[in-house]
Amino acid sequence: MDKIAINTAKLIEFIDITSKIEKIVRDSKIKNGICVIFCPHTTAAITINENADPSVQKDIIKHLDELVPADKNYLHSEGNSDAHIKSSLLGCSLNVIIEDSTLALGTWQGIYFCEFDGPRERQVWVKII
Numbered sequence: 001m002d003k004i005a006i007n008t009a010k011l012i013e014f015i016d017i018t019s020k021i022e023k024i025v026r027d028s029k030i031k032n033g034i035c036v037i038f039c040p041h042t043t044a045a046i047t048i049n050e051n052a053d054p055s056v057q058k059d060i061i062k063h064l065d066e067l068v069p070a071d072k073n074y075l076h077s078e079g080n081s082d083a084h085i086k087s088s089l090l091g092c093s094l095n096v097i098i099e100d101s102t103l104a105l106g107t108w109q110g111i112y113f114c115e116f117d118g119p120r121e122r123q124v125w126v127k128i129i
């Protein structure tokens with residue numbers, strides 16, 4: 001398993017990690033298979049979305065904030081329930097097909113680490129099968 005270290009800088013942000021995952025795939029020398037990308041955190045997530053227009057990520061963050069407000073009568077005493085809920089909504093793992101030693105992503109797709117309770121030191125775990 002490979003581990004990618006990510007230091008997030010903001011409370012909420014999306015970080016494009018596509019090139020880091022592609023490097024792990026290249027270095028593995030595996031031509032065809034599955035790349036499992038896993039986020040081992042309960043207040044962060046992993047998602048695939050558009051990497052051409054940065055407004056898309058801003059819109060996703062804005063609408064998640066509207067859907068899951070930071071201040072509500074949550075029971076969790078740590079004060080970051082909104083981050084936990086957003087983490088579960090987006091999910092903690094992805095499978096991407098590896099074809100001819102590259103990630104089989106759509107033209108406009110990028111892989112994003114999604115921070116919802118930063119800034120923190122984070123990791124993404126990657127396993128190629």
Ligand code: ZN
Pocket residue numbers: 076078079080081084
């Ligand atoms: Zn918490």
